[in-house]
Amino acid sequence: MANKMEGKLLDSSTARRIQAVLENPPPVGKYDSLKSALLNAYEATQLQKDQELLNLNGLGDRKPSELLQHMRSLNHDPGTLFRALFLNQLPPDVRRILAQTPDADLDTLAKTADGIMDVEFVAVQRVPSKILPQSR
Structure with missing residues (x-):
């Protein structure tokens, strides 16, 4: 074959x-x-389809009914769209980490994101400040 x-x-x-x-x-x-x-x-993943849906830019050369049909073809489950909306609000580095757990529910993702953000905040606080030479 x-x-x-x-x-x-x-x-x-x-x-x-x-x-x-x-x-x-x-x-x-x-x-x-x-x-x-x-x-x-x-085939595009549901997350990719949801991103396309979020990034639609008007009718283009379509009729409104064609646009609606296209939008429906991109997402049959409103829950995934809500997930995409939530993830879109997070910093890109946090989204990259959360992408490793595609089956986690939103509450788990939010708690994980909290932990990631806490670690990043602590890391930013610990960055030593550079001492600039004094001008004479």
């Missing part, structure tokens, strides 16, 4: 992304397995 798929339908970059499925296809459900691997390799 790997050679046939890679040679006829997939470019080498795509084939590398789904190499495991191409090399070891399941005995049944090959199409579904390949489809799932491709979707996982290329």
Whole structure:
């Protein structure tokens, strides 16, 4: 299956992304397995979709009904959007750390962010001030 798929339908970059499925296809459900691997390799995460939703900039060349349809396609679960709104309010370095726990609930993320911010605040307080030479 790997050679046939890679040679006829997939470019080498795509084939590398789904190499495991191409090399070891399941005995049944090959199409579904390949489809799932491709979707996982290329589909935007819900967080990325939520960010796109937050960054929309007006109608553009769409009708209002088309914009609404596009917005709905980006998010089927309002809870993830609320999460994205919360994360958007945090400093980038805190967001990067919290990204390591994508399954944590918002209360846990908030407490973790509190801890990160406390550590950063203490670290900033301990930075020695540079003594400038006095002018004569």
